[in-house]
Amino acid sequence: MSLCSACVLILLVILAEALGVSVVVLMFILLSQMGGLSLNIEEAGAFNLHPFLMTFGLVFLYGNGILVYRAGAATGLSRFTLKMIHFIIQLVAFIMAVLALFAVFRYHRTHGYPNMMSLHNWVGMATVVFFGLQLLFGFLFFLFPRPRESIRSAYKGVHLFFGFFIFGMVAVSILTGLTEQIFYNNGGFDSVTSKVLIANVISIVLVAFIGVVTFTVTSSFFEDNDEKIQDDIAAATSDEKSGLLEMKPAESST
Numbered sequence: 439m440s441l442c443s444a445c446v447l448i449l450l451v452i453l454a455e456a457l458g459v460s461v462v463v464l465m466f467i468l469l470s471q472m473g474g475l476s477l478n479i480e481e482a483g484a485f486n487l488h489p490f491l492m493t494f495g496l497v498f499l500y501g502n503g504i505l506v507y508r509a510g511a512a513t514g515l516s517r518f519t520l521k522m523i524h525f526i527i528q529l530v531a532f533i534m535a536v537l538a539l540f541a542v543f544r545y546h547r548t549h550g551y552p553n554m555m556s557l558h559n560w561v562g563m564a565t566v567v568f569f570g571l572q573l574l575f576g577f578l579f580f581l582f583p584r585p586r587e588s589i590r591s592a593y594k595g596v597h598l599f600f601g602f603f604i605f606g607m608v609a610v611s612i613l614t615g616l617t618e619q620i621f622y623n624n625g626g627f628d629s630v631t632s633k634v635l636i637a638n639v640i641s642i643v644l645v646a647f648i649g650v651v652t653f654t655v656t657s658s659f660f661e662d663n664d665e666k667i668q669d670d671i672a673a674a675t676s677d678e679k680s681g682l683l684e685m686k687p688a689e690s691s692t
C-alpha cells in the first residue's frame with residue numbers, strides 16, 4: 439500500500455473509532471439522565487441496559503468487526519488471525535444483543551407492559567434474528583464444517599451483502615428506539631431539552647460512524663490493500679491445502 443493511502447486509512451480508522459466511542463459515551467450520558475444503569479428490576483436503570491448493550495454491541499463492536507478486514511489486513515496480520523478476530527468480535531456483539539433483549543423483555547414482564555407492539559420492536563427483533571443467522575451461516579461456511587470452495591465463494595457475496603444490510607438495520611433500530619425513548623421519557627419533542635439534544639446528536643454521530651466504516655471497507659482508494667483484502671476474504675472461502683486447523687496464527691497472509 440502506498441504511503442498516501444496508508445495515511446488516509448489510518449485517519450479513517452481513527453475517525454471511525456472517535457465516532458464509535460462518541461456514540462457509546464453519548465448514549466451513556468443520555469441514559470444517565472434517565473435513571474442510569476441498574477440490575478434492580480424495579481428501577482428504570484434495568485430497562486436502560488437494553489439501549490446501552492445494543493449500542494455497545496451492535497454499533498461499536500459490530501462496526502469494528504467489519505473494520506477488521508480492512509484495517510487488520512494493512513497491519514499484516516495472518517488470515518487466520520483476522521478471521522478469528524472478526525468472528526470473536528461479532529460473537530461478543532451478538533451475545534450483548536441477546537442480553538439486551540433479555541433486559542427489555544424481563545423489564546416488560548415485571549411491569550406488565552405488552553411486547554412486540556411498535557415499529558421499533560419489529561425492526562429491532564428482525565435485526566437481531568438476521569444477525570444471528572449471519573453469524574451462524576458465517577461459522578458454518580467459513581469455520582466449520584466449511585463446505586467445498588465453490589459453495590463458499592457463492593455464499594461469500596451473500597455474507598458481504600448481509601453484513602452491510604444488517605448494519606443499516608442496526609441504524610434503523612437505534613434511531614426508532616431513541617425516538618420511542620424520547621417519547622416515553624421526555625413526553626415527545628415539544629421542546630429541545632438536553633435529552634432531545636443528546637438523542638439528536640447521537641443520531642447524527644451514529645449515521646456518520648456507519649458512513650465512515652462503510653466507506654473505509656468498500657472504498658477502492660486503497661487499491662493495493664484491496665488486493666490483500668480480496669485475498670484474505672478469498673482465503674476465508676477457499677480450500678487451502680493445510681486446512682483451517684493447520685493454519686498458524688503467525689502465518690503471513692501476503
Ligand code: HEM
Binds near residue numbers: 565607
Ligand atoms: C440495534 C439496536 C436495538 C435493537 C435490535 C432493539 C430491539 C428491541 C426489541 C426487539 C424490543 C421489543 C421488546 C418487547 O417487546 O418487550 C425493544 C424495545 C424497546 N427498545 Fe429497543 N432495540 C435497540 C436499540 C434501542 C435503543 C438505542 C433504544 C433507546 C435509546 C431502544 C428503546 C427501546 C424501548 C423504549 C423499548 C420498549 C418500548 C416498546 O415496547 O416499544 N432500543 N427493542
